Amino acid sequence: MDLSHIITELGENRDQYFNAVAPPIWQASNFSFKDVDSFSNAFEDERNDYIYSRGINPTTDILRKKLAALEGSEDCLLFSSGAAAIFAGVLANVKAGDHIVSVRNPYSSAKKMFDSILPRFNVTVTYIDGKLLDNWKEATREHTVLFYLESPNSWTYELQPLQEIAQFARHSNIITFIDNTYCTPIYQNVMELGIDIAMQTATKYIGGHSDTLGGVLCGTNAMMKKIFDTEFMTIGSGLQPFNGWLLLRGLRTLPMRLERINQTTAQIIRF
Numbered sequence: 001m002d003l004s005h006i007i008t009e010l011g012e013n014r015d016q017y018f019n020a021v022a023p024p025i026w027q028a029s030n031f032s033f034k035d036v037d038s039f040s041n042a043f044e045d046e047r048n049d050y051i052y053s054r055g056i057n058p059t060t061d062i063l064r065k066k067l068a069a070l071e072g073s074e075d076c077l078l079f080s081s082g083a084a085a086i087f088a089g090v091l092a093n094v095k096a097g098d099h100i101v102s103v104r105n106p107y108s109s110a111k112k113m114f115d116s117i118l119p120r121f122n123v124t125v126t127y128i129d130g131k132l133l134d135n136w137k138e139a140t141r142e143h144t145v146l147f148y149l150e151s152p153n154s155w156t157y158e159l160q161p162l163q164e165i166a167q168f169a170r171h172s173n174i175i176t177f178i179d180n181t182y183c184t185p186i187y188q189n190v191m192e193l194g195i196d197i198a199m200q201t202a203t204k205y206i207g208g209h210s211d212t213l214g215g216v217l218c219g220t221n222a223m224m225k226k227i228f229d230t231e232f233m234t235i236g237s238g239l240q241p242f243n244g245w246l247l248l249r250g251l252r253t254l255p256m257r258l259e260r261i262n263q264t265t266a267q268i269i270r271f
Helices: 003-008 036-042 058-071 082-091 108-121 133-139 162-171 203-207 221-236 241-251 254-270
Strands: 075-079 099-103 124-128 144-150 175-179 197-201 215-219
Touching: 003 058, 003 254, 058 075, 058 215, 058 241, 075 082, 075 221, 082 108, 082 175, 082 197, 082 215, 082 221, 099 108, 108 124, 124 133, 133 162, 144 162, 162 175, 197 203, 203 241, 203 254, 215 221
Parallel strands: 099 124, 099 144, 144 175, 175 197
Antiparallel strands: 075 215, 197 215
């Protein structure tokens, strides 16, 4: 799908809101139904109907469709921050006794979860130098269920061989989770490389104006439903309509801003 179409057109049914170019903010907590049967049917999958904005909302739903299309994924969930997205995505896929392999020096909120929260529930984490596939293989145990990747790493910028790691993980029934904030799906499409869950801190490049927070998880319908039905709805850390509207605004200029960032980064490196 064309990048320009995704950013400026996809999900924007303008004939439903007076043909306004910018979508409105649906600042509503709940939504009405014509009858009880319709209301009951909506609860079969709350990702597909507007019931209560703790789940989905018309404003955030537009953003959700765009980001899923950019990532090349089947579905997307939006959170109040990147930290909330990391927490929900990881927590939904581990249980007591499980083991995680993570890149060394991950993002601070991820490391806090790995070091201080998950051990309380008997979930262990091994940190490795993620640049080599062999390091992932050597750290894998019988009860390893998740690989946590950041390529480039949040603090030290090392890259990981994502496709090789994803192939090994899939063969070993291990879920792969990556923080793709730095590259965004415009510069690194991790779904094409076989990664299961792609996360972005939308606060950074998607928003781009330092005036809102947001987090993104993308993956298969089955994986997003699993996270939605458990951690997403229970913790209640979904994105609010106004923040979603700000992120929609930021998304319009994402390609241009990334291009400028590339130019200035090259100048700094030369300097």
